[in-house]
Amino acid sequence: MADSNVKTTPTKPREVIVSIVAGLLAPLLAIFLIVQLVLGIQAGQKPDTSSEAAQKAALERIKPYAELAALDASAPVVEKSGQEVYDAACVACHGSGALDAPRFENKGDWNARIGQGYDTLVKNAIEGIRQMPPRGGNADLTDAEVARAVVYMANASGASFKAPEAAAPAEEKAAPAAAAGAVKPDLAMGKKVYQTSCALCHAAGIAGAPKPGDMAAWEPRVAQGYTTLYDHAITGIRGMPPKGGNPGLSEADIANAVGYMFSESGGKL
Ligand code: HEC
Ligand code: HEC
Structure with missing residues (x-):
């Protein structure tokens, strides 16, 4: 029998404590490293608008507008201007060119796209195209808001599209x-x-x-x-x-x- 040949040295209390502490530290260290790794991956990740977290973040950003509209259900919908939509929902990619999004105020990026015409650009922004998510990943935006953001971006790079006008409160009580x-x-x-x-x-x-x-x-x-x-x-x-x-x-x-x-x-x- 192999067991009978193994000589075990008697362990002193001090060694027992050291080995217990070491045994506890190793998994703690492992957990710490895993957490660091995950945080690192998250920080380096490209914006993922389909994830729940990203959508939550997007919702957070537009919450002030949502709350404005929620104050009075019978009040006219407060629609955002092209710039407001852009700042809230498009700049994340179109500001920096993330995922190869055409960059704001970059005529080279936009020339050929503008050439496709207003209708195509708006349609692609609403429905999404390749890496461009539908409505920039912001499902709450109305078509008119997306269209205005498209006009805002395209016009900043040489187009002269006319934006759908903002819906203003109806002053006159009509019959x-x-x-x-x-x-x-x-x-x-x-x-x-x-x-x-x-x-x-x-x-x-x-x-x-x-x-x-x-x-x-x-x-x-x-x-x-x-x-x-x-x-x-x-x-x-x-x-x-x-x-x-x-x-x-x-x-x-x-x-x-x-x-x-x-x-x-x-x-x-
Ligand atoms: C998650 C990143 C991301 C966000 C957010 C985003 N875009 Fe884009 N967008 C892209 C990418 C990438 C492209 C290039 C797609 C391609 O042509 O392959 C693009 C292209 C476009 C185009 C050109 C489409 C075409 O036909 O050439 C328009 C218009 C556009 N985006 C509008 C918007 C608007 C408006 C918003 C905000 C409401 C927005 N985008 C938010 C990534 C984004
Ligand atoms: C920003 C885009 C947009 C513009 C501009 C627009 N419409 Fe519409 N309209 C729509 C959409 C989208 C629908 C479909 C709504 C639905 O049924 O869900 C619609 C539906 C309608 C309907 C049918 C409503 C019903 O009960 O089925 C009428 C009538 C109409 N529009 C009239 C007009 C008139 C008149 C104008 C110009 C003064 C106009 N629209 C401009 C987007 C627009």
Whole structure:
């Protein structure tokens, strides 16, 4: 038997203590090193907008705006300007060029992209493209906010796009249905308003904005009736901002534009 040949020296109490302390220190040291390693990896990591932590951080950043809007549920939505969105949600990558994002105020980075045109850029920013996450990883941003941030960035690098205007508080208390029912919309005027203020989203189908004449998209909407559609265009609904994000438009403008879109899509006025 091998055991019988092993000579064990009697251990002194001091040695016992030393070995116990050493036995405790080794795992502590190991834990310490692992923690350092993990922290190091985290610090070196590229921004990962899909992770829960990153989304939480993004939410933290935009919280002040969310709280503003939450103060009064009936208050108009406080939409951010292009610069505010950029500072909150885009600068992380587009400021430094992380993940090869085109850098802010760098014409070389942006030239070819701007050449793709406003619609494509906005669509890609909303839906994401390659390493660019949808809405910059900030799902709470509205389409108009993302579009404004795109315009802000593109214009800083040589483009001259026009941003969707901010939705301002509706000052005048309108009686929408009554106003809409009173006069028959002027379709020729409506077409003009549509082209300057609505086509921006509706011709390109941004965020599912229904394209006039696209019967499948309009059928259920036309079924709601012209007056309801007019109300929705005034107050906004889901991705559709109040007055299409253009507070300068009068109620008659909206009525005419909705009338135009409605009749182009099979509605009978
Ligand atoms: C996590 C990093 C990241 C964030 C945050 C981010 N982007 Fe990007 N973005 C990229 C990268 C990377 C590209 C280049 C993608 C490519 O072309 O391969 C890009 C490209 C783009 C483009 C050009 C798309 C094209 O068609 O060429 C636009 C426009 C854009 N981003 C807008 C935005 C906006 C607006 C925000 C903020 C709301 C934002 N980005 C936030 C990483 C980011
Ligand atoms: C910033 C983009 C944007 C602009 C600009 C815009 N719309 Fe829209 N609109 C949308 C989206 C997105 C929807 C689809 C909303 C939904 O049903 O979820 C929509 C839907 C609508 C609807 C259907 C509402 C319903 O109840 O189904 C009407 C009517 C409408 N828009 C009118 C207009 C008019 C008139 C203008 C111009 C004065 C305009 N829109 C400008 C994005 C826009």
